[in-house]
Amino acid sequence: MSYFGYVAGAYAVFAAVLAWDFLSPRLQVRRELRAARLRAARETRRSAAPAELER
Amino acid sequence: MNPLVRWFHQLGSPPYFDRFAARWTPWCYLAAVALMGAGLWQALFVVPADYQQGDSFRILYIHVPSAWMSMFVFGLMAFYAAIALVWRIKLCEILAMACAPIGAAFTVITLATGSIWGKPMWGTWWDWDPRLTTELILLFMYLGVMGLYGAIDDRRNAARAAGLLSIVGVALLPVIRYSVVWWNSLHQGQTIRVFGQSSMDDSMMLPLVLMVAATKFWFAGSLLARARADNLRREAGKDWVLRLAAPAERAP
Numbered sequence: 001m002s003y004f005g006y007v008a009g010a011y012a013v014f015a016a017v018l019a020w021d022f023l024s025p026r027l028q029v030r031r032e033l034r035a036a037r038l039r040a041a042r043e044t045r046r047s048a049a050p051a052e053l054e055r
Numbered sequence: 056m057n058p059l060v061r062w063f064h065q066l067g068s069p070p071y072f073d074r075f076a077a078r079w080t081p082w083c084y085l086a087a088v089a090l091m092g093a094g095l096w097q098a099l100f101v102v103p104a105d106y107q108q109g110d111s112f113r114i115l116y117i118h119v120p121s122a123w124m125s126m127f128v129f130g131l132m133a134f135y136a137a138i139a140l141v142w143r144i145k146l147c148e149i150l151a152m153a154c155a156p157i158g159a160a161f162t163v164i165t166l167a168t169g170s171i172w173g174k175p176m177w178g179t180w181w182d183w184d185p186r187l188t189t190e191l192i193l194l195f196m197y198l199g200v201m202g203l204y205g206a207i208d209d210r211r212n213a214a215r216a217a218g219l220l221s222i223v224g225v226a227l228l229p230v231i232r233y234s235v236v237w238w239n240s241l242h243q244g245q246t247i248r249v250f251g252q253s254s255m256d257d258s259m260m261l262p263l264v265l266m267v268a269a270t271k272f273w274f275a276g277s278l279l280a281r282a283r284a285d286n287l288r289r290e291a292g293k294d295w296v297l298r299l300a301a302p303a304e305r306a307p
Contacts, residue, residue: 003111006175010168011095014117017167021160021277022084028284036291036300 067146069286070295076283083276087269094265102259114172119247120266121164124274125193126228128158132200133225136218146282148214149289151221152204153281157274159197165190177241185234186242193231196224210289 065071098116105112135151138144169187170180181187200217207213230237235244246254247263255263290296 001109001175003109003175006111006171007099007113010114010117010171011099013167013171014121014164017160017164018273021157021273024156025277025280025284029280029287032284032287032291032296033300036287036296039292040297040301 067144069145069290069293072146072286073283073295073299076279076286080276080279080283083272083279087272087276090265090269090272094262094269097262097265102262105259108176111172111175114168116262116266118165118168118172119263120270121161121168122190123267124161124270125158125165125190126231128154128161128274129193129196129221130225130228132158133218133221136214136221139218140215140222145211145289146286148211148218149282149285150278151218152200152214153278153285155197155200155204155217155221156281157277159194159201161270161274162190162194162197166194182241184241185238186231186240189227189231189234193224193227196220196227200224 066075094116098113102113104110132151132154135147135154139147139151166187169190173182174180200221203220204213204217207216234240235242253260287296287299
């Protein structure tokens with residue numbers, strides 16, 4: 001009996017779960033840094049706004 | 056001050072931890088991939104087929120290290136959670152909560168590969184066997200910890216509540232470990248012993264040792280990466296995070 005399908009399936013599950021485990025925190029870090037960048041940009045705009053209103 | 060103690064205190068600083076995690080994560084992954092490459096090569100192409108199970112036994116080299124990790128990670132999570140509860144160390148809260156998805160991933164691998172291995176050997180994908188059932192409960196415990204941590208807005212309160220659940224859940228670990236001894240089980244008994252004679256042939260041991268080491272390094276890399284992400288989320292709005300997010304714009 002050939003067990004190739006079972007072995008290949010098990011190793012594919014292993015690879016897929018580890019790939020998710022590898023990518024998931026990277027995407028989270030990227031998202032947090034992007035959120036920080038956007039927050040900084042918002043604060044910069046907010047601090048610049050009163051000067052524009054005075055004009 | 057003792058350099059080791061000083062380093063430990065420094066590690067509690069969020070910016071210092073971020074630099075530490077960013078620096079060491081790739082090295083942990085690199086070690087894991089190298090060991091895993093060697094281990095998988097040995098497991099799939101070098102080790103002879105088992106005299107009873109044929110090539111299906113090669114699933115052991117991912118199933119067993121993942122099963123060990125699923126329990127090890129839960130124990131470590133509870134350890135960090137206990138430190139966080141007693142001494143209120145924020146980094147330990149972060150590390151405890153970062154353990155949960157990694158442990159859940161290893162538990163999913165254990166259950167899925169065990170099920171795939173069980174089909175040709177036992178003739179069924181699943182059986183409500185004590186070992187399988189307790190491992191499934193372990194997955195639910197991980198999901199419970201993750202769910203509780205995500206359900207409470209305040210990060211510190213969430214970590215404390217989820218940490219407490221993980222400490223209570225530690226009681227499950229000896230039940231999983233000894234389930235094949237305490238009850239009649241379809242799952243095979245202990246064949247690999249850290250101390251004492253294993254009933255597995257020596258020629259089959261090297262890839263297992265490599266894969267066990269590889270999963271440890273993988274866990275270390277993943278733990279640092281996830282803890283770094285949570286640390287950034289908790290520290291959002293702080294100057295050091297803003298500097299990190301926009302280094303080119305703020306550089307002199």
